Amino acid sequence: MAERVDVRKTYKLYIGGKFPRSESGRSYEVYAAPTRAGASPKFLANASQGSRKDARDAVTAARGAQAGWAGATAYNRGQVLYRVAEVMEGRRAQFVEEVRASEGVSPSKADSLVSQAIDRWVWYAGWSDKLPQVLGGLNPVAGPFFNISAPEPSGVVAVLAPQESSLLGLVSVIAPAIVTGNSVVVVSSKERPLPAITLSECLATSDVPGGVVNIVTGDAVEIAPWLASHRDVNGIDLTGAAGLQGEAWGEWERAAADTLKRVIRPGGAGAAAIEPDWSVEPGLQRMSTFLETKTVWHPKGR
C-alpha cells in the first residue's frame, strides 16, 4: 500500500479569536532546530510574519476583550485557565512533536517540557481567586473608615515571548498576565513559533474569550518598538528580548516610559539579557507587575 500523503497545517496569526494571515502577506520559513552539527535544517512550515499593523490590530482586539475578561469572576477565569490545560493535555502528542522539533530536544525531554507547560496553566489557574486575598486586604487606618486594598489588572499587556523555550516559556509569560484579568498581545519566539500557534488553537477551543490572548508570529525586533510606544498598551514584558538578534530592550523600555508602562525587564544583569530558567516555580512577580492596587475608603457611621 502506498504511503499516505499527509495533510499539512497552515500556521497563521491569532488575533481577536480568529486566525488571520498577516495583513502584510508575508510569511517566513521555520526550520527544526538542528539535532546534530552539520545536518541540513529540516523545513517545518511557513509561518505568518506579523507586521506592526498586525500588532496594532491585536492591541485593538485585546482592548476590546479586556474589560469583559477582567469583569468575569475570578472563579470563572480560574476555570478557563484550567480548561486550557485540559485541552492541551488532549493534544499532548502534537505539542511534544513540535517542541521536540522546535527546540531540538529528545522526545522524553520534550514530553517533560509539555507536562510542565500544562502544569503551569494549572498552577496559575488556581491563583485567580487567591491572589486578591494574598495581595490585598483591609488596612487598619487611624480613623472611622473602612479601608480596603485589592489588586486589579493593568489592562492590555504586550509580551515578548522567550526565544528559546517555545512552549513552557511561552505559557509562563502568558498565563500570569491573563489570570488576573489583563489581555495580552504576544510576539512569539521568532525561530520557534509553531508551539505558539498550536497553543492558540487550544485557546480558541477552550473558553478563553477571543481577544484575551493574541499571538503574532514574527520578529520581535520589528514589532516590539511599536508595542512599546503604543499608547493603548499598559504594560510590556521584555523577557523575549534575550537571545534576539539586534535586540534593544533599553530602547524599548525608553519608548515604554513615554506612557509610563509597567515593565518586566529581561532576565540577567546590566545590559545583558538572559532567558530565565523556566523549570522553577515562578513566584508572584509576573502577575504583580501587571496589577494595580486600588484602595477604597468609606466612612463608618450610623
Added chain:
Amino acid sequence: MSTTDTAVDATARARDLLGVSRLTNQALTSWLHGLRGVDQVGCEARAAGLGTRSIKNDSKRWAIDLAISMIDLTTLEGADTHGRVRGLAAKALSPDPSDLTTPRPAAVCVYGDMVATAKEVLGDSGVKVAAVATAFPSGRASMPVKLLDTKDAVTAGADEIDMVIDRGAFLSGDYLTVFHQIAQTKAACGDARLKVIMETGELVTYDNVRRASWLSMLAGGDFIKTSTGKIQPAATLPVTLIMLEAVRDWRELTGEMVGVKPAGGIKTSKDAIKFLVAVNEVAGEDWLDNQWFRFGASSLLNDLLLQRQKMKDGVYSSATYIADDSPSTAY
C-alpha cells in the same frame, strides 16, 4: 385666632409645602425620608473643624458678651424652690454686679409652676421667662394634659414655651402624631414663642435629627432645641450643626427664620464660642442674635463671666469673684 384655627393653618401650610391634598403620615414620611442623608463621619469632621477656630482678643470679648446674651438661664430640678428661682432671676438681671456693662441672659427657664415667681422678679426687664411644658422631660402624658400644661404656663406669664416631642411616636414612624402635637401646642402658646425639644440623644442618628428638625419647623416651631438636659448626649456640636443646616435650608425654602437652641452640657466659654463659630459659618450671621440662637445652660454663665473678667482685668479670675445665689461647691 383660636387654638384650632392655628393648628389647621399649620396643616394647610404643610399640605402646600409637601404638595399634597391631604396631610397623611405617608406624605410626611416620603417628605422626611426624601431629605438628603447625613454622613456621620463627615458631619463630625466638619464640626471638629469649626471647633478649631481660634477666637482671640476683641472677637473673643464680643463673642463672650453675645453668648451671655443668648443664655436661657435654666433650673429644672425637682428640688427647685421659689427662693432658688428668685435667686436665678436676680442673677439674670445682674449677672456680674461688679461690672454693670455685662449683658443680661436672654431668658430664665423654669418649670411651669415657677413661671409666676420668675416673672415677678424679671418684670418688664426684657429678660424673658421660658417654661418647659408638655410633661417635660419625658413627654409621656395625654395631649389634653400637655396642652393644659402649656396654657397654664402661658397664663402665668411665660414668654416662651419649651415643649418636648413624643420621641416614641417619632421613632415608630408616626410623624403625623408628632406634627399634630407640635401644631396644637403652638396653637396653645398664643403669643409665646415655641421651642421644640427633639431630645436628640434619644433620636440617636443624625438622619433622625435632620428629620425631626424639619418636622418641627413644618409644624410651626419657632425654635428647634436639642435636649431636655436630662438625657446624654445632649447638645453636641455636630447635632447643632445639623440643626443649623436645617434652619438655613428652611429659610431658603420658605423665607422664614427659625431659631436654634442647644441645651445641656455646654459648660465652658470655649465650648460656647465653638457653637457661635458654627452659627456664623453654617447658618450665617443673621442667626447671631438671641432672637435666633440660645444656649440652654446653668453653669455656662459663670464661666463666661470668669472669662469676661479675665479679658477686662488681664488676670485669671476666681469663682469667688462671681456673685451667685447658688454657687457651685466645686470651687
Added chain:
Amino acid sequence: MPTFEYAPAPESRAVVDVDSTYGLFINGDWVDGRGTAFKTVNPATEEVLADIHEASPDDVDLAVKAARTAYTRVWSRMSGADRGKYLFRIARILQERAREFAVLETLDNGKPIKETRDVDIPLAAAHFFYHAGWADKLSYAGYGPDPRPHGVVGQIIPWNFPLLMLAWKVAPALATGNTVVLKPAETTPLTALLFAQVCQQAELPPGVVNIVTGAGDTGQAIVDHPGIDKIAFTGSTGVGKMIARSIAGTRKKATLELGGKGANIVFDDAPIDQTVEGIVRGIFFNQGHVCCAGSRLLVQETVADEVVRRLQRRLSTLRVGDPLDKNTDVGAINSRAQLDRITSLVDAGEAEGAERWDNGCALPQKGFWFRPTLFSGVTQTHRIAQEEIFGPVLSVLTFRTPQEAVAKANNTPYGLSAGIWTDKGSRILWMADQLKAGVVWANTFNQFDPTSPFGGYKESGYGREGGRHGLEAYLKGSI
C-alpha cells in the same frame, strides 16, 4: 446686624530658628555645596528665609558614596529591631518638635498652619511610627522569608507636602534596610534640613540619611548616578517620564507618584452637606496643590445647580490669607512659577468658554495668592478638565447616568484618585470597581494613613507608598 470678625490669631514664629544659610547634610555632617546657592522664600510674604547650597554632581557623588558606605558597613548589618528603634526615635522627636516643624513648613511652603499642625506633621510622625514596627517583621510581609533591601535609594520629593513626602519616602526605605540620598524641592527645603537635625538627635548612624538640596539638575544627578539602586520620585508626570527614560535599559528600580486629574462624582442622593465639605476638602485643601485633588467635579445633572449654589456659599466662608493665622483655610500659592501656571490655565478656561466664579475675597498685597475658583459649564475637551492645574481651581462637569460618570472619570491619561458621593451602597461598590484610580474615596475625600497604600494607575505612575504594599518597592523582587 452683628458681624463675627475673627481677630488675627497668628501662631508664633518664635518657636523656630531659621539659619541664614544651609549646606548639605552628608554622612551625618553639614558640608558646603559646590553648585550655585539659591534662596528659599516665604511665598506668603516673598521674604527670603535662607540661602540654600546647591548640590553639584560631585556633591551627589559624595552623598551616594556616604550612603553606600553606611549601607555596607552599618545599616545592612544592623538587626531589624535596632533599625526599628531608630525609626521610633525619629517618630518621637517629630512629635516632640511638632510645633516647630509645623511653623517652619508653613513659612517655607505657604500652607495654612492648621494643616501643617493637624495633618502634615502628625502624619509624618505616624509614617515613621508605622514603618518602625515593620523593620523587624519583614519576613512576615509576604515578600519571601528573607527579603533584602536594594541598597542605596535616591529619593526626590515635591514641594506640596515637604516633610510628609519625606516621611513617605524615608521611613519605608530605612525600615527595609536601605540607605537614602534625598533631595527636597528647591522651593521647600527647610523642613528636610530640620529633619537632618532630627537624624542627629536620634543618633542615626552617619550616611544612612543624606540630604542634598538643589533643583532639576541635582535630581538628574541622583537619577543618573550609577551607585543608586532605586529611585523613588513624587512629582509631575513630565519629570516622572524623564526619570523612567533615564533608567531604561539599566537595572535601577523606580516608583513614581505623579500627577492626577481626580474626578469627584456626586450623585443626586449624596449626603449633601458632607458632600460640599468633601468637595472643598478635595480641591481647596493645601491650595489644591495635591496630586490626588478632586479637581474635576462630576455632578449629576439633577442636582448640578443646587450643588454649585451650595458650594459657592461655602466657598464664601473660606478664609484666605496669612498662613500662620490659625483661622486661615487657604494659604499662599507655593511659588511665582506655580501662580503663573494656575493663572494661565484659568485664563485658558475662560477663553474656552467655561464660566468662571471666585469667592471675591481680599488678597494680601505681597506674596503669591489665588482666590478659590470654580468653573461651571466645563466639558471634557476643555484644558481645565484635562490638565492638572495644581491650584485652588475646580472644574464642574455634569453627567446623567452612572455609566456616563465612569466614562468621563476614566477619560484621562491619569489615574490617581476618584471620589464617589451617594447614599446607595451597591452603587458605591460598582463605581469603585469601574474607576481606574489607585485611591477611591467614597463619601469622603483626601484621607491619608500610613497603613493605606497610595499610588496611581496609568500615567499617574507606578508603585505604591504606605501599608504593606509600600514595602515592596524597597525590597528585591522575591515574591
